[in-house]
Each structure stands twice: as structure tokens, then as C-alpha cells.
């Protein structure tokens with residue numbers, strides 16, 4: 001019988017941090033189980049490889065939601081990393097923490113250990129900020145945060161246009177004030193992706209007390225007398241059981257963590273009964289409270305030819321890009337594609353930004369999978385609602401762990417979200433209509449110039465809006481009827497089991513979710529170590 005002190009399920013953003021922190025002292029035997037392979041593939045490390053990763057079926061779970069009645073019966077594509085590093089190995093590498101008020105709100109909801117003042121030290125101690133240390137930034141952490149080494153020139157035009165539309169400039173979205181437009185900082189080191197695996201796991205793979213098992217699909221958590229005892233997983237067709245002395249830590253992400261809880265008999269008893277799963281603990285909130293940033297794009301033809309497009313370029317151009325990368329680790333191959341953007345208020349009366357912008361120097365549609373659109377020279381402005389009101393669910397298709405979870409995003413179901421998405425389209429159009437972008441803009445491709453009334457804009461949004469890949473909330477922390485974990489992230493009603501990943505956020509933060517997930521794991525690792533060191 002193999003036994004470890006800690007078993008971590010899922011080697012993503014949170015799992016890699018836990019593995020590092022819990023194995024650091026050498027006192028504990030730690031096992032990390034990851035469904036995907038190791039992270040050797042070139043597309044993970046070369047930042048522009050993100051274009052390949054969206055389509056890659058081995059490294060990306062490629063979930064699709066149910067047909068969403070609030071979005072014209074469309075099924076929405078949900079990429080997630082299935083590889084060491086998890087979604088941090090396939091994401092756009094933007095380093096964003098959200099707003100102070102997001103965490104103070106978590107505290108107001110009854111999670112007093114998660115106020116901004118309590119989480120800031122963990123943002124700082126996981127960060128290596130290349131610009132240096134200050135009140136908001138750390139230099140001793142593992143996650144390398146850098147200025148982008150690629151600045152596609154048209155990004156400057158976007159920033160000037162947004163400024164001309166009345167929005168302030170900001171060169172640090174994670175400093176004292178998030179509001180404004182500018183270039184994002186990125187989780188890269190020397191022009192290569194700095195995923196959670198690259199930052200926290202790979203440098204420590206030789207620790208004798210750390211076992212990492214890839215291609216291991218967890219089937220369920222073994223629970224006896226309401227206590228987690230171990231984990232059952234499948235690898236290369238064989239079923240394995242491993243056991244735990246201290247705790248099982250579930251870090252499989254906002255879609256898979258609730259799925260694994262339900263497969264283990266923890267969840268809403270009606271849902272479990274539908275799939276003939278024995279109820280170990282009836283916990284209504286598992287898989288409820290799903291939230292994501294709903295995002296809409298305004299796309300226009302553009303005269304500048306130094307944007308990304310499938311157009312013939314001279315062989316000299318390709319040689320120049322390759323040389324720049326391989327000699328200096330700079331240039332287009334280091335691009336995250338979404339280099340510039342910002343956080344703005346859709347109306348001056350608001351106290352803090354309610355919209356986020358990601359500017360793309362390309363005509364984009366369908367998550368960049370629509371190659372036809374890329375035949376044009378163009379630009380796209382993503383705008384997402386930072387604190388959406390709509391709530392979705394994660395349930396099961398079946399009790400077979402190999403089946404994808406059943407995802408119902410329910411985006412744009414709430415009337416306030418509908419009003420805000422209309423405002424988002426109008427704001428994006430206003431920015432694109434300013435100098436110096438306007439002089440080079442051609443015809444609008446999406447929504448298209450004919451779409452002007454609020455009703456038509458909403459129909460367009462229902463037909464085209466997507467997620468911007470930040471699902472959270474499906475195992476939320478708290479003490480109310482829908483809470484799955486307490487503020488120490490321990491599963492209500494079960495001993496020796498915590499959920500530690502993006503699913504525990506009670507509400508979506510106002511920004512991208514990788515750094516916040518890393519912060520959550522680092523903070524809870526400290527709690528765990530304090531408990532067992534005592």
C-alpha cells in the first residue's frame with residue numbers, strides 16, 4: 001500500500017504551488033497526480049505557441065458547454081490546460097490580480113482571512129517582479145513577471161485611441177490603482193512562458209519526497225467515515241489506489257474539481273442519484289455558482305499591414321522574426337497576442353472599473369480558430385464584464401470519470417449583464433473610432449455597421465459573446481447554503497479534504513485569474529504547514 005502525507009489532484013496553477021510549498025521542508029511525502037502529460041511540448045514554452053495550444057487536443061481539455069439558451073442555443077468553447085502547469089501552460093500569460101475591493105468583498109461575505117491586506121503578502125511572495133520591489137510587488141517569488149518583449153506597434157495606437165476617448169493611462173494594473181489603459185505585464189522569463197509548472201514544479205522535480213505522476217486520471221477520492229483516505233486513479237488502462245496520512249488536496253480546476261467531488265459521492269444528492277452514485281455527503285453547492293467573464297469583440301478591417309494576418313510575407317520577414325527570437329529572445333514570437341488593454345469605467349459615476357479590454361492586433365473570431373477571418377488585415381477589441389451577475393452550473397453527464405463534466409455557463413442570462421454587454425460594445429466602438437486608429441480603420445466586420453440599436457447589439461452579443469477563460473466559484477468558500485469549503489478551504493462535512501484552486505473563489509475577481517489562483521494556493525499551503533508543524 002503506497003501512502004503519502006499529502007496527495008494533490010491536478011498539477012495546474014494551484015497544484016504546482018502546493019507541490020512546491022508542501023515538499024520544500026523535506027519532512028512530508030507529497031504526491032501530485034496530473035491527468036495530462038509533462039510540459040515538454042514547444043508550443044507551451046514559445047509564447048506565440050498559444051495559437052497552437054487553443055487547437056491542441058492532447059494538452060487542452062477543449063470542453064464545450066451545453067447549448068446555452070441565454071446565448072441563442074450556442075455551445076461555448078472552454079479551453080483548459082491538460083498538462084503539468086494546467087491552464088497556466090496554455091493561457092495568455094497576462095499577470096493581473098484584480099481589485100482590492102474583490103478581496104475585501106470575499107471578507108465581507110464571511111471569509112475574513114481573505115481581505116486584500118491578508119492576500120497581498122502572498123501575491124508578493126510568489127512574485128519575482130523584474131521592475132523591482134515596491135509596496136505592491138515582490139522580487140523573491142518564483143513566478144517571473146516581466147514587461148512584454150514584444151510590442152506590436154499598433155498596440156501604441158490602441159493606447160493613444162483609448163486615451164483620446166478619455167481613459168487614463170496606467171503602466172501597472174497591479175499597483176495602487178487598476179484603472180487605465182496600457183501594456184499588460186506577462187508571466188514570462190527570458191522571452192519564454194513562465195507557467196506555474198516552470199516556476200514552482202520543474203526546478204524541484206529532483207526532491208526525493210516529491211512524486212509527480214502524469215497521465216493519471218483521477219477517478220475518485222476514497223472516503224471512509226466521512227474522512228478522505230486516499231485517491232483512486234487510472235493510468236495506461238490500470239487502476240491504482242494510493243493512500244494519505246494527512247490530507248487530499250483537490251486542485252483540478254473549476255470544472256473538474258466539482259466533477260471529482262461528485263464522482264466521490266460529495267454533492268447535491270439529487271444530482272448524484274441521477275447517476276447512481278452513492279451519497280457520502282449531501283452538499284448542495286458542489287458545481288453551483290459558476291461564474292465567468294462574458295466577453296464580446298468588435299472587429300474591424302485595418303490598413304496597417306504590421307498586424308497578424310495570414311498574408312504572404314517575405315522570407316526575409318520570417319528570418320528576421322526567428323533571428324530576433326533565437327538570438328535575443330525578443331520580438332513577435334514572444335507575443336501573448338493580447339499585449340495591450342486595460343480596465344475602464346463604462347460610466348464616469350462608477351467608483352471602479354467594470355470593464356476589461358484586451359486589444360488584439362488581428363481580425364479574430366471563434367477564439368482564433370476561424371482562419372478565414374485572419375485572411376484580412378484587421379484589429380479586434382475584446383471587452384468583458386468584470387463582475388457578471390449570471391450564474392451557471394457544473395454537473396455530470398455520467399458517473400464515468402472519462403466523460404467531460406456537463407458545463408452550463410448561463411452567461412448573459414441576467415438582465416444587468418445584458419445591459420452591460422450592450423455598453424461594452426458601445427465603449428469598444430468609441431475607442432476604435434478615435435485617432436490614431438480611426439484613420440486606418442476599414443469597415444467594421446463585427447458586429448457590422450448595420451447593428452446599431454440596443455436590441456440588435458444584444459442579439460449580436462448572444463450570437464457571438466464567449467468566455468474569456470476565467471471560470472470560478474463551483475466549490476465556493478463560505479458558510480452559506482451554497483458554500484462547499486470553509487475559509488481554510490476544507491470541504492464542509494468531510495475530514496482531511498480541501499479544495500484549492502480557482503473554484504473556491506466565492507465571486508469572480510475583476511481581472512484574469514492565474515495570479516489569484518497562485519496566491520490562493522500559496523496562502524493555504526502556509527495554513528497547512530502551520531497545522532502540521534505544530
Ligand SMILES: Cc1cc2nc3c(=O)[nH]c(=O)nc-3n(C[C@H](O)[C@H](O)[C@H](O)COP(=O)(O)OP(=O)(O)OC[C@H]3O[C@@H](n4cnc5c(N)ncnc54)[C@H](O)[C@@H]3O)c2cc1C
Nearest residue numbers: 010012013014035086087091092093094218253502512514
Ligand atoms: C486559453 C486561456 C487563457 C487564459 N489567459 C489568462 C491570462 O492571460 N492571465 C491569467 O491570469 N489567467 C488566464 N487564464 C486563466 C488561468 O490560467 C486559470 O484561471 C488558472 O490557470 C486556473 O488554475 P487552477 O489551478 O484552478 O486550474 P488549472 O490550472 O486548469 O489546473 C487544473 C489541473 O487539474 C488537472 N485535472 C483535471 N481533472 C483531473 C483528473 N480527473 N485527474 C487528474 N488531473 C486532473 C488538469 O489537467 C489541470 O492540469 C487563461 C485560461 C485559459 C484556458
